[in-house]
Amino acid sequence: MKDQPRSSFAPTILTIFGATGDLSANYLLPALYHMDTEGLLPSDFRLVCVGRRPFNKRSFLDFIAKKSKILKPLKKSKNRDRFLSHLSYYRGDFEQPLSFQKLKLLLDDRRGGKHRCHNRLYYFATSPEFFSPIAAILRGSGLLAACVRHQRSTRILVEKPFGFDYPSARKLNRELLRYFPEKQIYRIDHYLAKETVQNLMVVRFANAIFEPLWNKDFIDHVEISAFYDDRVGGRAAFYDRTGALRDVVQNHLLQILSLITMEEPRELLTEYIRNAKVRILRSLQKYKPSGVRGSVVRGQYRGYLREIGHSSAAETFVALKLFLNLPRWRGVPFYLRTGKGLSRKVTEVTVHFKELPRCLFAGCAGNVMVFRIQPDESVELRINNKVPGFGIRLHQAKLKFGYDSVFTKHIPSAYERLLLDFFQGDQRLFIRSDEIEAAWRFIDSVRRSWRKSPLFSYPAGSNGPTQASAMMERDGREWWTGVDKVVK
Ligand code: BG6
Numbered sequence: 001m002k003d004q005p006r007s008s009f010a011p012t013i014l015t016i017f018g019a020t021g022d023l024s025a026n027y028l029l030p031a032l033y034h035m036d037t038e039g040l041l042p043s044d045f046r047l048v049c050v051g052r053r054p055f056n057k058r059s060f061l062d063f064i065a066k067k068s069k070i071l072k073p074l075k076k077s078k079n080r081d082r083f084l085s086h087l088s089y090y091r092g093d094f095e096q097p098l099s100f101q102k103l104k105l106l107l108d109d110r111r112g113g114k115h116r117c118h119n120r121l122y123y124f125a126t127s128p129e130f131f132s133p134i135a136a137i138l139r140g141s142g143l144l145a146a147c148v149r150h151q152r153s154t155r156i157l158v159e160k161p162f163g164f165d166y167p168s169a170r171k172l173n174r175e176l177l178r179y180f181p182e183k184q185i186y187r188i189d190h191y192l193a194k195e196t197v198q199n200l201m202v203v204r205f206a207n208a209i210f211e212p213l214w215n216k217d218f219i220d221h222v223e224i225s226a227f228y229d230d231r232v233g234g235r236a237a238f239y240d241r242t243g244a245l246r247d248v249v250q251n252h253l254l255q256i257l258s259l260i261t262m263e264e265p266r267e268l269l270t271e272y273i274r275n276a277k278v279r280i281l282r283s284l285q286k287y288k289p290s291g292v293r294g295s296v297v298r299g300q301y302r303g304y305l306r307e308i309g310h311s312s313a314a315e316t317f318v319a320l321k322l323f324l325n326l327p328r329w330r331g332v333p334f335y336l337r338t339g340k341g342l343s344r345k346v347t348e349v350t351v352h353f354k355e356l357p358r359c360l361f362a363g364c365a366g367n368v369m370v371f372r373i374q375p376d377e378s379v380e381l382r383i384n385n386k387v388p389g390f391g392i393r394l395h396q397a398k399l400k401f402g403y404d405s406v407f408t409k410h411i412p413s414a415y416e417r418l419l420l421d422f423f424q425g426d427q428r429l430f431i432r433s434d435e436i437e438a439a440w441r442f443i444d445s446v447r448r449s450w451r452k453s454p455l456f457s458y459p460a461g462s463n464g465p466t467q468a469s470a471m472m473e474r475d476g477r478e479w480w481t482g483v484d485k486v487v488k
Helices: 022-037 057-067 072-076 080-086 097-117 128-140 166-179 195-206 233-261 270-282 304-308 414-424 433-449 466-474
Strands: 012-017 045-051 087-091 119-124 154-158 185-187 219-227 296-301 317-322 334-339 346-353 368-374 378-386 394-402 455-458
Touching (some): 012 022, 022 057, 022 414, 045 057, 045 080, 045 097, 057 087, 087 097, 097 128, 119 128, 128 154, 128 166, 154 414, 166 433, 185 414, 195 233, 195 368, 219 233, 233 317, 296 304, 296 466, 317 466, 334 466, 455 466
Parallel strands (some): 012 045
Antiparallel strands (some): 219 346, 296 317, 317 334, 368 378, 378 394
């Protein structure tokens, strides 16, 4: 997981399918561009961008710079020429084997065939219906053969969504596993590469003061919230088929939940970490088909239908309460919520410790630990203190570590981190097939059981439907707001 200088990577050729899409413009190309300026790309790096539109490499880069939210200044940058020297644009059709034959010529023949000695990495950034056809065609056109003499490898990186439910995810896994062994498949969840998400394991397993308390005897409940203030906008067609549960809970939130609750892996090795996570995902208590009353609230922001132009029952908000069938967590509720069109963009994990069974003082509150994943990345702990003055009054104050007050170095974006690991062949931050399938089984149980439950509406810019707060109130709790109580 260490940063590596450019020279330590094997020569690499990265082919991106779907290179003209939003993901490529907003995340992949900016990440690669930044890695290039930082010297983090492999030596002798080649980038082949495949799309259907007619571009040459310069017009492609101009198109990306215009489209990208992040690469706007690229046109003027002095690093542009160097980046262009790595780049080729290839116009191809993912459904046409003939296109791939020509691509093979491009990958093989440049520089007199030298490219046969590169690691061959393929990034599937297309719509999901193309994942399997691309894999099949890659296999059929001989593009997977890597140089054995130099021990080069072939890997594929598959973007989300990985399936739409358990059967489709299972089918996709089977299809990919026909062509590639598991160790060549990199299934992405970019949340895992966020610094603050990686820090969850470190805080838990590197500090003697937390791990002994990390169980049902000391923890009352846990909240995981991912709020987005953006609306569905240009992604309406995708989002309307997907909804908040499948877009964010199935992957990002369940992965965070796994890291917060898993047992300590025996070592920091890919399979140990994955085994620990899959155990959590398999232990998720399924919802009964008879209904989710009281455990799930789904909503849609007002104006959504106008935005997408037709009627729809897609949820743009979901809040759910779940339990894990594990002795460590017996009876501890986990509250998850996410949505679009909310008051702000913030992702946070809040661990609420139980109150002392008996406290000497009036006003003792349970300690709370807050992992702020984004923005204003931080970790804080709320503890009870005495308010200065006569008598004894208690106040909960925070002990806070803010990333920006301690680290001055640029925090690499999640995509930079994932690409670097992809180059190095490190799968620790990628998801194994059984993790994906276990997560989908749980999500399918939620979807089966909420069929008859209402879809509440909420104003855009709010914190979601009031019914989500009511769900907490029924349990005698409230969603964490993070507000400091002022002491008078
Ligand atoms: C994506 C979802 O996986 O994650 C988006 O499809 C969501 O709907 C995005 O907005 C959030 O990513 P981040 O890194 O901005 O929190």
